[in-house]
Amino acid sequence: MEENNHKLWHFHGGLKLNPHKKISTGTPLRRVPPPDTLTLPTHQHIGDPAEVLVKVGDRVNKGQLLARANGYISARVHASSSGTVVEVGQRPVPHPSGMNAECIVIDTDGRDDWGDSRLPAIDDYTALSPASLRSRVRECGIVGLGGAAFPTSVKLNPLPHHTIDTLIINGVECEPYITCDDTLIRERAGDLIESARILRHAMGNPECILAIESDMPAARDALWEALGGEQADGIRVAVVPTIYPSGSEKQLIRVLTGREVPAHGLPHDVGLVCQNVGTAYAVYRAVRHGEPLLERIVTVTGRGVEAPCNLEVLLGTPVAEVIATAGGYTPSAQRLIMGGPMMGIALQDDIVPVVKATNCLLVASASEIDQPQPMMPCIRCGECARVCPAALLPQELYRHAKNREFDRVQEFNLFDCIECGCCAYVCPSRLPLVHYYRFAKSEIGERERERKASDLARRRFEFRQERLEREKLERAERQARKRAKVASKASAPDKKAAIDAAVERSRARREQRSADESARPDVVEQQSGEVENTDQIHAREQ
Amino acid sequence: MKFPTETSPHVISHANVPSVMRQVAYALVPGTAAMAWYFGWGVLFNIVIAVTVALASEAAVLRLRNRPVQPALTDCSAILTGWLLALALPPLIPWWLTALGTGFAIVVAKQLYGGLGHNPFNPAMTGYVVLIISFPAELTQWPPPGMLAEVHFGPLETLGIILTGELPNALTWDSVTQATPLDTMRTHLGLYETLEEIRQSPIWGDFGGRGWEWIGNWYLIGGLWLVFRKVVDWRIPAGVLGGLILISTFFYLADPDIHPFPAFHVFSGGVMLGAFFIATDPVSASGTPLGRLIYGAGIGVLIYVIRTWGGYPDAVAFAVLLMNAAAPMIDQYTRPRTYGHDPAGE
Ligand code: SF4
Numbered sequence: 036m037e038e039n040n041h042k043l044w045h046f047h048g049g050l051k052l053n054p055h056k057k058i059s060t061g062t063p064l065r066r067v068p069p070p071d072t073l074t075l076p077t078h079q080h081i082g083d084p085a086e087v088l089v090k091v092g093d094r095v096n097k098g099q100l101l102a103r104a105n106g107y108i109s110a111r112v113h114a115s116s117s118g119t120v121v122e123v124g125q126r127p128v129p130h131p132s133g134m135n136a137e138c139i140v141i142d143t144d145g146r147d148d149w150g151d152s153r154l155p156a157i158d159d160y161t162a163l164s165p166a167s168l169r170s171r172v173r174e175c176g177i178v179g180l181g182g183a184a185f186p187t188s189v190k191l192n193p194l195p196h197h198t199i200d201t202l203i204i205n206g207v208e209c210e211p212y213i214t215c216d217d218t219l220i221r222e223r224a225g226d227l228i229e230s231a232r233i234l235r236h237a238m239g240n241p242e243c244i245l246a247i248e249s250d251m252p253a254a255r256d257a258l259w260e261a262l263g264g265e266q267a268d269g270i271r272v273a274v275v276p277t278i279y280p281s282g283s284e285k286q287l288i289r290v291l292t293g294r295e296v297p298a299h300g301l302p303h304d305v306g307l308v309c310q311n312v313g314t315a316y317a318v319y320r321a322v323r324h325g326e327p328l329l330e331r332i333v334t335v336t337g338r339g340v341e342a343p344c345n346l347e348v349l350l351g352t353p354v355a356e357v358i359a360t361a362g363g364y365t366p367s368a369q370r371l372i373m374g375g376p377m378m379g380i381a382l383q384d385d386i387v388p389v390v391k392a393t394n395c396l397l398v399a400s401a402s403e404i405d406q407p408q409p410m411m412p413c414i415r416c417g418e419c420a421r422v423c424p425a426a427l428l429p430q431e432l433y434r435h436a437k438n439r440e441f442d443r444v445q446e447f448n449l450f451d452c453i454e455c456g457c458c459a460y461v462c463p464s465r466l467p468l469v470h471y472y473r474f475a476k477s478e479i480g481e482r483e484r485e486r487k488a489s490d491l492a493r494r495r496f497e498f499r500q501e502r503l504e505r506e507k508l509e510r511a512e513r514q515a516r517k518r519a520k521v522a523s524k525a526s527a528p529d530k531k532a533a534i535d536a537a538v539e540r541s542r543a544r545r546e547q548r549s550a551d552e553s554a555r556p557d558v559v560e561q562q563s564g565e566v567e568n569t570d571q572i573h574a575r576e577q
Numbered sequence: 578m579k580f581p582t583e584t585s586p587h588v589i590s591h592a593n594v595p596s597v598m599r600q601v602a603y604a605l606v607p608g609t610a611a612m613a614w615y616f617g618w619g620v621l622f623n624i625v626i627a628v629t630v631a632l633a634s635e636a637a638v639l640r641l642r643n644r645p646v647q648p649a650l651t652d653c654s655a656i657l658t659g660w661l662l663a664l665a666l667p668p669l670i671p672w673w674l675t676a677l678g679t680g681f682a683i684v685v686a687k688q689l690y691g692g693l694g695h696n697p698f699n700p701a702m703t704g705y706v707v708l709i710i711s712f713p714a715e716l717t718q719w720p721p722p723g724m725l726a727e728v729h730f731g732p733l734e735t736l737g738i739i740l741t742g743e744l745p746n747a748l749t750w751d752s753v754t755q756a757t758p759l760d761t762m763r764t765h766l767g768l769y770e771t772l773e774e775i776r777q778s779p780i781w782g783d784f785g786g787r788g789w790e791w792i793g794n795w796y797l798i799g800g801l802w803l804v805f806r807k808v809v810d811w812r813i814p815a816g817v818l819g820g821l822i823l824i825s826t827f828f829y830l831a832d833p834d835i836h837p838f839p840a841f842h843v844f845s846g847g848v849m850l851g852a853f854f855i856a857t858d859p860v861s862a863s864g865t866p867l868g869r870l871i872y873g874a875g876i877g878v879l880i881y882v883i884r885t886w887g888g889y890p891d892a893v894a895f896a897v898l899l900m901n902a903a904a905p906m907i908d909q910y911t912r913p914r915t916y917g918h919d920p921a922g923e
């Protein structure tokens with residue numbers, strides 16, 4: 036079959052990694068049976084944790100809202116099966132530190148009963164306005180399923196001055212081992228095309244590019260068949276070369292369109308919206324079936340599991356049960372990774388639940404991963420800079436991060452690092468470069484927060500001083516007025532002038548005060564969009 | 578089930594510093610063999626002496642600094658430093674000069690700056706420059722290449738000369754050494770001879786000094802292999818050779834009577850060795866892609882300038898050190914454009 040003949044661009048750097056996709060694509064998609072308990076963290080997305088609406092003892096239906104979005108950048112959490120809420124509290128969640136976070140625990144009743152929690156299905160998507168699509172997506176708690184978990188409704192909401200001319204549906208899974216998107220495309224190509232139509236319609240009919248990788252021929256055929264060719268109805272299937280990390284949003288945008296998302300901007304700024312295929316499929320389920328995001332496809336793979344496969348898993352299912360469905364661990368299981376080998380996080384324990392961002396559970400054997408190696412000094416070989424897809428100078432970032440020169444790391448554009456790991460992969464000195472960048476980022480974030488807090492405290496203190504000062508002045512004035520009154524008995528015209536002057540003064544002060552009031556730091560804080568921006572920046576790092 | 582946690586990436590490529598250094602060493606073999614072929618056993622003895630001293634002094638300093646000794650010795654970097662320095666020295670040079678230069682290279686130029694990865698100047702070239710400034714006479718006593726030599730020394734004789742500094746059989750240094758092609762070129766140009774006349778001398782080969790040109794070819798082959806294996810960045814040798822060829826072509830075209838043709842420059846002295854094996858030492862070179870071209874070109878131009886107007890016939894070491902000093906500044910002004918900064922958006 037002919038390859039698509041649309042022009043593709045290159046991004047700087049990148050790696051050719053050994054593929055390990057075949058391990059998990061041999062068997063058809065299956066479903067993990069609903070577990071006895073579901074553990075649903077209230078923070079499965081970028082932004083603020085959702086706010087719990089249920090209490091222990093509540094009976095819940097499948098699809099029922101458990102926690103509502105807390106602010107613009109946040110996402111709802113729904114019950115992924117029916118049962119009883121048995122706990123709302125701190126439980127281990129998927130995080131490299133093995134930390135605990137707020138979770139809602141449901142004892143399932145095995146009936147998987149929707150009750151009346153399903154939203155009305157929208158049969159005619161052409162009747163859908165952008166606003167109603169967004170509110171449906173928001174209601175359904177959909178976040179990016181490519182791993183970044185950015186609330187989707189926000190991505191679907193460009194500012195008025197943005198014209199979106201291209202919608203990218205990202206099926207490029209560049210991490211070796213992960214095949215959940217490939218599986219979804221192969222098994223649900225028709226629904227996916229439908230989701231592309233819905234999204235296009237709701238975004239004002241931009242051109243839609245469904246991007247997949249050159250090592251996914253079966254997915255390509257499925258899409259072509261469902262679409263009736265390589266392109267139709269403003270939707271086209273693009274096959275991009277298998278170079279890591281071409282599935283990363285910014286790199287994919289570059290490959291497909293030649294555009295670059297500005298450093299402190301969003302794809303919206305260059306007329307683009309990018310959605311992962313899993314996310315698009317979730318939108319389809321939300322619109323056509325009225326279903327909130329309750330499950331996702333998870334790749335279970337690696338030589339550490341008996342029967343690698345792709346599974347449809349209810350959110351909140353313990354990782355251990357997912358692994359059990361895939362035949363359990365083999366004796367060579369060495370490391371449990373959520374995500375792929377390049378960017379995934381190593382989990383301490385398999386009791387943690389599957390969350391919206393869980394695209395893959397890689398149980399790696401010793402031969403599949405590398406143990407930490409003794410570090411050598413950086414020899415400035417420049418390999419890292421050669422492969423960095425963000426065209427950074429990783430060796431300089433490393434040097435400054437290590438010396439805690441945080442201003443310098445920012446000068447070298449630390450925050451444009453997408454943490455893809457290419458640099459650490461090639462470094463002959465075995466330096467854990469990404470680790471240093473994360474450290475520097477969190478350290479800078481911490482300082483920023485501290486600075487803001489102390490700024491706030493300082494300004495509060497200054498306001499208080501000012502207020503005390505003002506009150507003192509006012510007291511003095513009141514006394515002066517009293518004295519003036521006494522004195523006025525001596526001269527009447529003077530008295531009137533003094534009163535007029537006092538009234539004038541206090542009016543001026545009132546005005547000054549209300550002006551100050553509106554400039555108070557906490558008010559300013561709320562108005563600024565800074566918090567949102569950082570989150571959006573984080574989201575775009577995926 | 579519990580698992581250990583490590584940070585991503587969980588996989589890494591299998592290149593490491595020792596393997597990179599080893600590949601450089603392999604690539605040096607053809608040129609080294611050619612040198613030994615033309616200049617005799619001394620080349621090999623010098624390498625052995627330099628490498629031994631390099632390893633010993635590296636170990637000694639690391640012990641003094643309370644640093645682990647073994648990883649530093651096995652990273653092969655000291656071996657390369659000794660080897661490269663030895664290749665720059667005349668084959669019959671007394672052993673203690675080789676040892677002195679190597680010791681200086683390792684102890685001062687490398688370890689005093691913090692060891693591998695921290696030295697701003699190329700250690701081998703620093704050692705060489707210290708020697709040529711302090712012992713200019715000994716450093717310029719090159720024998721002629723094999724086919725032009727009247728006396729040939731066997732391995733034992735050679736070793737004897739190196740160890741004792743004495744020539745056997747009442748030979749004089751004048752009878753066993755000869756000015757190098759670069760020296761000859763300088764002196765004769767200084768005597769207002771034209772290039773045409775100078776080229777009549779038997780020490781000229783096809784495009785460089787006889788023997789020297791072939792050594793250069795073998796370094797070139799090893800170097801190209803390194804470039805092909807991506808062990809060294811092509812930009813640095815391309816910059817060196819490009820810079821040297823450009824400037825020498827310019828002057829050659831301006832007055833071919835007094836300016837040697839470009840190929841002479843490229844195939845004489847240590848240019849090929851310098852371009853592929855010395856300038857490419859990543860630690861002391863520029864780190865950005867554009868910076869490396871500039872850095873290389875700077876070396877090429879400086880080689881020409883120093884050879885033509887400076888006080889030393891071969892200028893590779895000085896050119897490399899001067900550009901080492903400039904490397905941080907070059908890096909500063911040649912940072913690549915980060916993705917998303919001033920988008921190109923073709
Ligand atoms: S790859 Fe490693 S050794 Fe090479 S320059 Fe980068 S950080 Fe330094």
Ligand code: SF4
Pocket residue numbers: 419422423424425426427428429451452453454455456457458459468469472
């Ligand atoms: S992790 Fe960051 S610095 Fe390293 S290659 Fe990726 S983007 Fe570049």
